[in-house]
Amino acid sequence: MITSNLSDKQRSQQSAPPKNAVPGLHAQQQADNTDLDPASDTETDQEQEALYEKKIYVIDGGQQPLRIDKWMQARIEYATRNKIQKGIDAGFLTVNGKQVKSNYKVRPGDEIVWLHYTNPEYSEIKPEPLPLDIVYEDDTVMVINKAPNMVVHPGVGNYTGTLLNGVAYHLLAQNPDISDETLPRFGLVHRIDKNTTGLIVLAKTAEAASHLAKQFFEHTVTRKYVAVVWGDVKEDEGTINAHIARHERFRKMFTTYPDGDKGKHAITHYKVLQRLNYVSVVECTLETGRTHQIRVHMKSIGHTLFNDHEYGGDRILKGTVYTKYKQFVDNCFSICPRCALHAKTLGFVHPKTGERLFFDSPLPEDISGLIDKWTRYIQHRPLEDE
Numbered sequence: 001m002i003t004s005n006l007s008d009k010q011r012s013q014q015s016a017p018p019k020n021a022v023p024g025l026h027a028q029q030q031a032d033n034t035d036l037d038p039a040s041d042t043e044t045d046q047e048q049e050a051l052y053e054k055k056i057y058v059i060d061g062g063q064q065p066l067r068i069d070k071w072m073q074a075r076i077e078y079a080t081r082n083k084i085q086k087g088i089d090a091g092f093l094t095v096n097g098k099q100v101k102s103n104y105k106v107r108p109g110d111e112i113v114w115l116h117y118t119n120p121e122y123s124e125i126k127p128e129p130l131p132l133d134i135v136y137e138d139d140t141v142m143v144i145n146k147a148p149n150m151v152v153h154p155g156v157g158n159y160t161g162t163l164l165n166g167v168a169y170h171l172l173a174q175n176p177d178i179s180d181e182t183l184p185r186f187g188l189v190h191r192i193d194k195n196t197t198g199l200i201v202l203a204k205t206a207e208a209a210s211h212l213a214k215q216f217f218e219h220t221v222t223r224k225y226v227a228v229v230w231g232d233v234k235e236d237e238g239t240i241n242a243h244i245a246r247h248e249r250f251r252k253m254f255t256t257y258p259d260g261d262k263g264k265h266a267i268t269h270y271k272v273l274q275r276l277n278y279v280s281v282v283e284c285t286l287e288t289g290r291t292h293q294i295r296v297h298m299k300s301i302g303h304t305l306f307n308d309h310e311y312g313g314d315r316i317l318k319g320t321v322y323t324k325y326k327q328f329v330d331n332c333f334s335i336c337p338r339c340a341l342h343a344k345t346l347g348f349v350h351p352k353t354g355e356r357l358f359f360d361s362p363l364p365e366d367i368s369g370l371i372d373k374w375t376r377y378i379q380h381r382p383l384e385d386e
Contacts, residue, residue, distance in 0.1 A: 054217060068104045142201070152200070240301060244264055
């Protein structure tokens with residue numbers, strides 16, 4: 001087991017690549033068992049973890065023997081046979097639970113599972129020399145500690161300056177032959193929100209991308225976040241089990257459906273780390289990875305994340321109405337001018353060695369400064385009623 005603890009930020013900036021990337025494979029969207037809502041792929045709506053979808057086919061009884069690559073090509077939009085073969089070789093496709101070669105011939109009753117990249121809005125990734133806080137890197141994977149106010153990948157309104165633009169630049173400097181075709185989306189397998197800081201893992205080979213994508217899909221990746229939320233959380237720890245779907249009125253927001261009549265299954269485990277009377281510091285462990293999951297789940301139990309403007313956390317939700325208190329909270333908003341959420345811990349199985357890796361990153365200065373300010377505040381003032 002390898003455990004890495006970040007102590008000081010070490011930023012990496014590499015030499016320029018010889019050329020831009022080319023568009024990668026786009027597979028058809030599928031309705032069932034998908035983790036990505038395509039409508040959520042906007043500037044501030046990127047809290048969805050998984051970026052791969054699973055499509056399941058069952059060969060009917062009348063099917064004549066046919067090479068699997070040809071059979072798949074007829075069913076995946078915009079895909080060439082060469083790209084299908086590369087996906088099969090990398091392990092993105094299984095037949096009856098096992099990997100096969102491109103010349104395998106489908107038979108009646110075969111169950112084909114195809115794990116493919118979702119069809120995002122962007123089509124090209126322009127490499128850019130951006131600072132990257134690389135926590136760990138080998139020839140297979142790379143773990144980055146993402147800064148705040150950085151979108152993970154290009155999309156509407158954010159075609160440049162994203163984490164993936166910097167990753168493409170970094171990887172092309174190491175290997176000029178790599179492209180978006182040989183390594184779909186330059187190894188991106190999950191994402192975190194623009195204003196969320198913390199750890200994200202990327203693959204450096206197609207085989208590694210396949211391996212990591214399966215781990216995210218099977219929910220075996222360890223993901224722990226630290227958040228500052230409004231109010232004194234009643235229980236020391238607990239589990240929120242409520243479906244999440246887009247809000248019916250406010251389409252940029254999501255909400256919970258505890259009865260499970262809408263949305264997607266979502267589970268968040270939380271534990272209180274520190275009680276500061278007016279706010280609480282909590283650790284949230286994701287069992288699933290839905291859009292805005294932590295933000296929506298914590299709001300559903302009455303504890304909106306601090307300074308989360310989309311969900312009402314950018315106003316006083318606990319405390320008095322006195323001017324001095326309002327000034328203090330405004331100062332807190334200035335210290336942490338974003339949603340107080342940090343992806344602190346990340347654990348996964350290394351695609352090549354099979355070793356379980358764990359990485360931990362310290363709280364960024366804005367969140368640690370916010371906690372310190374609240375800690376000093378309550379030391380000198382008793383809890384006042386609203």
